[in-house]
Amino acid sequence: MGQDNRSREIADHLRGQILGMSAGTRLPGVRELSARFHASAATISSALAELTARGLVRAEPGRGTFVIGRGHSSRPDYAWQSQALGPVRVDADRASRLGAHGQPEQLPLSWGYLADELQPTEHLRRISARVARSARGWGLTPPAGSAELRRLIAAEYRAQPEDVQIVPGGQQGLVFAFRTLAEPGETIVMESPTYPGAILAAQSAGLRIAAVPADAEGIRIDLLADELERTRARVVYLQPAFANPTGAVMSEHRRREALALAAARGAFIVEDDWARHLGLERPAPAPLFTADTDGHVVSITTLAKPVSPGLRVGAIIARGPAGARLRASRIADDLGVSPLMQEIAFEFLSSSEWGRHRKRLRIALSDRRDALLAAVATNDDLQVPHVPQGGLHLWVRLPGDVDTRALSRAAHTAGVLVGDGSHYFVDEPPAPFVRLSFGAASPPQMAEGVRRLEGVLH
Incomplete structure (x- = not known):
């Protein structure tokens, strides 16, 4: 008989005895029970743990194991937490479906x-094996990310390497950007429909969300202007290229108008550039970031979508004080992305594969x-x-x-x-x-x- 079956058998036997005991009765010690049931101490401990999980006994370190009365609730009471935590921010139903x-x-x-079968798995395996043998994969990179990877990503956005912050995927990039660019209680404007993960990121940051309808050309600029006037929002979230879920691509004239509106309102545009490398009949248009000189656009990109969900490497590209604040926020959180992952990403992006x-x-x-x-x-x-x-x-x-x-x-x-x-x-x-x-x-x-x-x- 396996140890699990034996411990369960002992727990069932003890349960019958416990039901006839009064609350507070102390059970025999592990040594005594081991002798009684001819079982090891580990098996007895496992049986007592099962009885604890059933709510029949409680263990008091240094004193022993005691019977819980029938009137005692066998279920923990977490009601106090709801008051301590305050209002719910993140939509649990939406979060349960994401991913x-x-x-x-x-x-x-x-x-x-x-x-x-669409992921370059074999090539990634070869790179990973090579990187794992290198000291670079196990060293320490700057909190903003490895210099080589930052230079590679910066080139595509016509940015400087110091404008690039490596993050563990696009979702975390959204959380960092929303939390840093706006204060809790402020409003963020989003196109509608939109990516549910962006909604969750905004909720996590404690932001109110104002929705503006979008069509096949992207967000309605006339309605966006009205919403910025009404809410005085300082952050707008957009997916200019192949938006999730509609697949819409922001038209050239709306791109220009959105940039002009951000400049006039002193607002940030968070550009979710997740689908840049997923063009089919047409390539994605140039990032909004490349047409902005004054730091109104903060772009977020990821490798998890076009390469592999396990390659949790992305980047935030931001200029000026906003970029400095985002980099400081990252340092406060976790000091950087795994060097091993960064090396794999760099090797893959710089290869002909x-x-x-x-x-x-x-x-x-x-x-x-x-x-x-x-x-x-x-x-x-x-x-x-x-x-x-x-x-x-x-x-x-x-x-x-x-x-x-x-x-x-x-x-x-x-x-x-x-x-x-x-x-x-x-x-x-x-x-x-x-x-x-x-x-x-x-x-x-x-x-x-x-x-x-x-x-x-x-």
């Missing part, structure tokens, strides 16, 4: 990363997007307002009476993961939507996933 990829048997129609990977990825993602579009087109109830030319997602409109929360739960039960459209809106959604993703699922999985979604829908 969730379900079980292996579920079809990943809402997973914002690349499938295993990076260009070959992007070319393969463009072809593969184009095929998968088209396969998902074809699957969706078989059902008249599923409408795609805008065909994305990059990114990883389709934004799909449903019939007007569909409860997307209930639908996403039912789809989950049916073995298919879809993005609940309500999570992409700050306020009430104007219509029912779901986000379907083509980065992780294969074409056969997409066809089967849409078929199951149709079954749930009807």
Whole structure:
């Protein structure tokens, strides 16, 4: 009999005796119980731990183990914490879905990363093995990041290396940027619909969120101007290239107007540049950062999306005092990203494999997007307002009476993961939507996933 089974057997035997004891009765010591049950001290300790977990006894170090009375609550009371913690900031339901990829048997129609077969895994393994043997991978880099990696990223944004702060992924970059650029209680303006992780980052920073509608050309500049006037917000969050979830690309004239509006209002634009390397028919436009000379744009980029979800390396690019404050914030938090990860990122980005990977990825993602579009087109109830030319997602409109929360739960039960459209809106959604993703699922999985979604829908 294994130790776990034996300890459970002893716990069950003791439980029968404990139920007849009065509260406060002291149980025999471990040595005595070991002799009684002919079991090791470790087995007896495991049995007592199980009884403690059941709420039948309590251990008092140095004194022994005592019976808890039947009137004593066997469950801990955490009610005091709610008062001590104050109001809830972060939407737990939205947070539980962000990054969730379900079980292996579920079809990943809402997973914002690349499938295993689309990642350059073998090349990353070779780089990792080489870097792990080098002292550089185990040394200490400056808190802002390795000089080589910062120079590489700065070049793409026409920035100086000192403007670049390496961070452990784009999500943490958003948290740092929002927390540093605005004070708790202030307002941040976001395009709507938007990335749920940005909503969570703003909530975590204690910010109020004002939503401005967006269309196929990006955020509505006329409404953005009105919202900045109304709220006096100093931070605007945008995804100018292949926005999540719609795939929209900000038009050139709106890009110019957004920059002019930020300059006139003395505001920051946080540019979430997560999809820069995920263009399909067209490359992403130049970062907003490259058209800004006065430090109004703070850009955030990541390698977790175009390379591998496990490569948690990203960057914040910011000029002036804002950049200095962001770097100070990073030092206060964790003193920097793992040198090993930074070395892997630098080796990969500076290799010829990076260009070959992007070319393969463009072809593969184009095929998968088209396969998902074809699957969706078989059902008249599923409408795609805008065909994305990059990114990883389709934004799909449903019939007007569909409860997307209930639908996403039912789809989950049916073995298919879809993005609940309500999570992409700050306020009430104007219509029912779901986000379907083509980065992780294969074409056969997409066809089967849409078929199951149709079954749930009807």
